Amino acid sequence: AQSVTQLGSHVSVSEGALVLLRCNYSSSVPPYLFWYVQYPNQGLQLLLKYTSAATLVKGINGFEAEFKKSETSFHLTKPSAHMSDAAEYFCAVSAYNTDKLIFGTGTRLQVFP
């Protein structure tokens, strides 16, 4: 069965600092991995996805993530945080031949001026 683990339920950074949100996956088949963002009182929207085409994936708003099979990781990064990045971020996995998404428990990102 597929699963994802997000390390750190809360991450705080200063504006302009590096953002690093961690996600490790478990899957017996080649996984498809996603990062979604949820702004306050809103639904989730896709930031980026990995579907085996390239290991470094670029998404919206300057975010990117690198798929590392040897480390079973798919960490989300952004070189310079902006106040508008404050939100909750979810890592998710789906397996080949199914559209079911399995979500991690989420990481809340706070950005301080």
Added chain:
Amino acid sequence: NAGVTQTPKFQVLKTGQSMTLQCAQDMNHEYMSWYRQDPGMGLRLIHYSVGAGITDQGEVPNGYNVSRSTTEDFPLRLLSAAPSQTSVYFCASSYSPGTGQTEAFFGQGTRLTVV
């Protein structure tokens, strides 16, 4: 193009009452699903549907029923509400080639409180 529309946005129920959370999408997506979001637990899949007339259980289906009579609509029914069902509910849809690669589109959520 409205995307995924959920109604109502907020609801308070008394224990034992029943209600239906509505979800509609206008993107002709085959795959639709319901999740509940609870603090510290992320999103957990309740029920899903791969097309009209086809539904299946997710991770936490107890206390909930679904049906899918049309491609557009996927209502979630609470037959007898319990305080443990206090949560934020999200409906999602995606184009479904069955490969697991497609983006899910989410509604704005329904915040349900059961007292």
